[in-house]
Amino acid sequence: MAAPLSHYTVVLTERQAEALEAYCRQHGFTFREVPHARFGAFRDDVNVVCYRSGKAVVQGRGTRDFVQFVLEPEILREARLGYELELQPELKLARVGVDESGKGDLFGPLCVAAVYVNESVVRAWQETGIRDSKRVGSDAAIRDLARQIRTTPGCVFEVVVIGNEAYNRCWTQMGNVNRLLAWAHARAVENLLHKDGRLEPFPVRVISDQFARDPRLVQRALMARGRQLELIQRHRAEADPAVAAASILAREAFLDRLTQMSRRWGVALPRGAGPEARTALRELVQRHGPDVCRQTTKLHFRTVAEVLGELGLPLPRLPAAGRAGDADSGAPSGTEGQEPSDLFGRAPGGGPR
Structure with a gap:
């Protein structure tokens, strides 16, 4: 059947x-x-x-x-x-897809996922409805698809979460969202490739959405193992199952973190950066003071300065560069494994063992 x-x-x-x-x-x-x-x-x-x-x-x-x-x-x-692999033989290649979630959201972290697929994984997904997370209609559907991805034999993944304090510090140092995004893509890919004992066969390419005008931005950010692979950047890269899966896992991680943050601070923090986010930010600041912005928002968003200005409050000072203990400050402490030498927090996972 x-x-x-x-x-x-x-x-x-x-x-x-x-x-x-x-x-x-x-x-x-x-x-x-x-x-x-x-x-x-x-x-x-x-x-x-x-x-x-x-x-x-x-x-x-x-x-x-x-x-x-x-x-x-x-x-x-x-x-x-049922003949997609025969009609598009490049879909059979072992590869890594990478995508992000949270870049355009006032609240919450930047989450980047890298997903390894091979021919058997793609065949298993042919009729699951795995597609770009922006085209999935509900949070429940995102979580259902994410569960299918995580439990597919042969699929290996890595999710990197940059908490708000680390995000704000990195953005201050780099001065450009795309540079930060390229760095996060490279970190997710490198973490994944260190699981090489589970990547059978080893991937031949990395596929990413082209989010920067200069495609060399991601190429330069790749680390030792990532540079061994062919890098393909293209618009609408989510048409590839590996990138679509990465978009879903990144979105799931973002939704989970936003839920944790809402519980921690006692304010429902919405997605996006529209009027609902503005209202939530005002309530958040009135309850917890302006310093909460450093821990929950992306400070370079104009909405932050506007809301604080309306309340007669200054922008909070950014933390000094150094230890990454606050990399996941949007969630209760201790929920993620963190490396002191790294600004990144990782979401749990890595694929079925």
Whole structure:
């Protein structure tokens, strides 16, 4: 019996996109507007969105039937479901995907995950719905997918967490978020490659989203073992299963840490940097004083200075560089293994033993 399939993505030509829209109109689909999409349509247990870029996404309990009995025979005119590895042989290569979470969030740490996959891991994930965390609809779904990733035989991973005090100190030293992000990517990759006894076969490349204009930024940040691998940086790298898995583990780590911080400080700390975050910051400072910003926020966000200014309070002073005892200050002390010589805290994990 085929495994459940609730999500499928494919890139269509202009003619195929027109044919898909025509099919949906002719077969009773209800149309709706979706940002950046050519059209969105749904019926019963299937939802179809076709973006202007040509990417089409099918979701819902009826995904498998729609792909096998409509999309493949009527639109694509070829069978693809279950043949991804044969159609894209590069997906069989042993590789490391790396991605981050928390960069655009006022509260919480910067979390970077590196995930090793080989052919057997990718085959195991073909029908799990593992995809970029930003396209996963709920925190519960993130945690479910993260559990599947962590328990997949052959998958090895590393999650690096830069707590807020360490983040603020590093940002002050580096003066650039992308440099800090490149450093964190390199650290996660290096930590993972030190588990070489479990990487079978050893990876041939590292794949990362291209977040900086200068691709040499990450290349220069890579450490001894990371430099042995081919580095591929590209936009929308999360289309690769290894990067998608890394995005999910990084997001899970960020969500877990944000929950811990909310409990510790007695204020619900939201994601993002919008009005809800601004309101939460004001409450947090009124309860605990301005120094709490150093331990919970990314101080270079303009919102911090604005809220403190409204309250007539100064920005807190940054800690001196040195020992990393505060690297995970957003969580109760002792919850993570920390190395005094390293500014990074690591989230628990590393893959099934």
